[in-house]
Amino acid sequence: MNGWNAIGAEFRKVFTTRMWWLLAIILFAYVGVTAGGLGAFLGWATANPEAAAEASGGPGGGAVVPPGTELAPLIYSFASSIGYVFPVLLGALAVTSEYRHKTLTPTFLAAPHRQVVLWSKFATQIVIGAGLGVVAFAASVGAGAAALAGFGLDTGLDSSDTWALIGRGVLALALWGGIGVGLGVLVVNQVAAIVIVIVFAQFIEPILRIVASLSEVTAAIGKFLPGAASDALVGASFYTMATPGGTAQSLEWWQGGLVLLGIAVVATVIGGATTWRRDVT
Amino acid sequence: MADGIPIEITGLTKRFGAVTAVEDLGFTVQPGKVTGFLGPNGAGKTTTLRVLLGLERPDAGTATFGGTPYAALPRPLETVGASLDASFHPGRSARNHLLVYATAAGIDRSRVPAVLAQVGIAEYADRRVGGYSLGMRQRLALAYTLLGDPGVFVLDEPINGLDPEGIKWIRGFLQALAREGRTVLVSSHLLSEVQQSVDDVVIISKGRLVKRGTLASLELDAAPRTIVDSPDRAALVAALDAAGLEYTEGRGGLIVAEPDPARVGHAAFVGGVELSALHRLKSGLEESFLSLVGGGDES
Numbered sequence: 001m002n003g004w005n006a007i008g009a010e011f012r013k014v015f016t017t018r019m020w021w022l023l024a025i026i027l028f029a030y031v032g033v034t035a036g037g038l039g040a041f042l043g044w045a046t047a048n049p050e051a052a053a054e055a056s057g058g059p060g061g062g063a064v065v066p067p068g069t070e071l072a073p074l075i076y077s078f079a080s081s082i083g084y085v086f087p088v089l090l091g092a093l094a095v096t097s098e099y100r101h102k103t104l105t106p107t108f109l110a111a112p113h114r115q116v117v118l119w120s121k122f123a124t125q126i127v128i129g130a131g132l133g134v135v136a137f138a139a140s141v142g143a144g145a146a147a148l149a150g151f152g153l154d155t156g157l158d159s160s161d162t163w164a165l166i167g168r169g170v171l172a173l174a175l176w177g178g179i180g181v182g183l184g185v186l187v188v189n190q191v192a193a194i195v196i197v198i199v200f201a202q203f204i205e206p207i208l209r210i211v212a213s214l215s216e217v218t219a220a221i222g223k224f225l226p227g228a229a230s231d232a233l234v235g236a237s238f239y240t241m242a243t244p245g246g247t248a249q250s251l252e253w254w255q256g257g258l259v260l261l262g263i264a265v266v267a268t269v270i271g272g273a274t275t276w277r278r279d280v281t
Numbered sequence: 282m283a284d285g286i287p288i289e290i291t292g293l294t295k296r297f298g299a300v301t302a303v304e305d306l307g308f309t310v311q312p313g314k315v316t317g318f319l320g321p322n323g324a325g326k327t328t329t330l331r332v333l334l335g336l337e338r339p340d341a342g343t344a345t346f347g348g349t350p351y352a353a354l355p356r357p358l359e360t361v362g363a364s365l366d367a368s369f370h371p372g373r374s375a376r377n378h379l380l381v382y383a384t385a386a387g388i389d390r391s392r393v394p395a396v397l398a399q400v401g402i403a404e405y406a407d408r409r410v411g412g413y414s415l416g417m418r419q420r421l422a423l424a425y426t427l428l429g430d431p432g433v434f435v436l437d438e439p440i441n442g443l444d445p446e447g448i449k450w451i452r453g454f455l456q457a458l459a460r461e462g463r464t465v466l467v468s469s470h471l472l473s474e475v476q477q478s479v480d481d482v483v484i485i486s487k488g489r490l491v492k493r494g495t496l497a498s499l500e501l502d503a504a505p506r507t508i509v510d511s512p513d514r515a516a517l518v519a520a521l522d523a524a525g526l527e528y529t530e531g532r533g534g535l536i537v538a539e540p541d542p543a544r545v546g547h548a549a550f551v552g553g554v555e556l557s558a559l560h561r562l563k564s565g566l567e568e569s570f571l572s573l574v575g576g577g578d579e580s
Contacts, residue, residue, distance in 0.1 A: 005385055006385055009382065012381045013370075013373075016373050016377035016380070016381065017370060017373055097370065101368060102366055103368060105365050105366065105368065106382055106425060107382075107385070109361075110357070110386040111386065112351060112352040112357055279338060280331070281337065
């Protein structure tokens with residue numbers, strides 16, 4: 001047995017069931033609708049600032065979109081700021097479905113070196129996470145650029161900064177795939193893993209980030225939250241608009257990437273030294 | 282084909298918390314024969330096999346293939362073919378299931394259609410396993426064991442869930458593997474299920490070895506007995522007591538510890554008792570098995 005065989009087997013496991021393309025389709029639709037819809041709304045608000053301010057707060061209401069905001073990176077980054085859940089789910093399922101369907105027995109019989117199997121899953125889900133990243137940015141850039149262009153605004157597609165952002169976004173989703181494997185091997189139970197992903201992504205982290213932005217001290221900690229680190233890596237996020245006036249801090253992009261990689265590696269190492277070594281009954 | 286290698290289990294002990302599942306178990310399984318690994322449910326058969334296959338860690342002792350633990354085998358699927366619980370991802374087809382593990386073990390993918398045909402499920406190969414019957418799953422589990430054309434087979438309850446045709450097929454299949462010089466270890470909780478296909482038996486009960494030897498030696502252990510009954514049970518009991526014969530109450534009459542029905546008949550004649558049944562008890566093998574594992578009272 002060698003590592004390449006193990007990685008090949010893990011890819012085959014993913015692509016011989018339906019979950020990967022179901023998640024890819026939902027991801028594409030979710031990101032596309034969100035980026036297209038908000039792109040259209042924010043594009044309209046930018047093109048008609050007075051009407052938008054009146055609609056949102058009456059006379060004296062603040063501008064919906066602060067003047068000078070670059071909409072393109074904001075809208076394109078929906079691919080990572082809301083799409084990151086998908087590689088996490090697929091990565092977690094790669095581990096938990098082995099427990100759920102009791103397929104660890106044939107897996108470990110074919111490849112008794114358990115750590116090789118686990119890190120093959122890790123490597124595989126990094127690559128698949130990058131693939132989901134390409135899908136997500138295709139949706140956000142496709143729908144978002146169409147909406148912006150509809151209001152005669154700059155799509156940023158001729159700027160290398162935009163493409164660098166997309167590249168960092170794809171890297172972010174790749175790392176989220178690795179975090180999914182780490183989460184899966186720590187939790188093992190499939191239902192629990194799915195609930196944790198959804199509750200953490202939709203409730204706990206957003207609340208923590210807003211709360212953390214209320215003071216300097218908490219903000220210094222809050223920037224290490226995985227979602228915040230991911231946004232730092234990508235370089236733009238809806239959250240930077242959602243917490244106006246707060247003291248939200250952000251890491252450098254490469255620091256954000258290292259935080260994500262660190263979470264993924266540490267979770268996988270801990271899971272690999274505990275649950276993954278247990279008796280398979 | 283890889284050579285048959287003996288399975289060697291020595292001093293094996295496995296505990297789950299306060300429960301000792303297997304205690305100081307030792308036996309050897311030789312190539313060229315089908316060995317039945319027998320015991321009632323909960324006797325520790327599956328635990329023993331899981332330790333042997335490196336899926337569980339023993340608390341003491343060793344379980345090896347010719348001295349090499351499973352995890353240290355250089356090419357495990359090409360040395361040992363094992364099936365434990367026939368469990369699969371329900372959304373994956375049989376063909377893809379086998380392709381996944383052929384890839385993992387570095388086995389040529391041409392083996393996949395070959396083993397699907399060998400177990401007779403080639404025509405269902407591209408259906409999702411979720412729709413398979415238990416018998417088809419058992420056959421797919423066997424196909425997995427055949428992937429690497431190994432010299433050793435370790436099969437946990439492979440007959441469970443098969444229809445009569447499938448049972449007939451697997452008996453011939455196991456015998457053919459053994460005739461080719463391979464080591465074949467088959468577990469079952471029913472002796473009657475495997476007695477037509479095994480040469481040797483290893484019997485465990487409550488985690489301990491109670492018997493090992495040839496199937497024929499098990500037959501010798503079963504002392505033949507006589508069943509006798511009368512419309513007047515009380516008179517029969519008196520007659521047997523008078524003749525000094527030992528007996529127990531059974532469903533079909535009194536089971537007498539006497540191999541010769543003629544002597545029981547004589548005792549009844551002497552007592553002047555009318556008989557409604559008098560014959561030799563034939564199911565000695567199963568009786569012997571049940572008395573060994575202490576489950577005789579349940580039937």
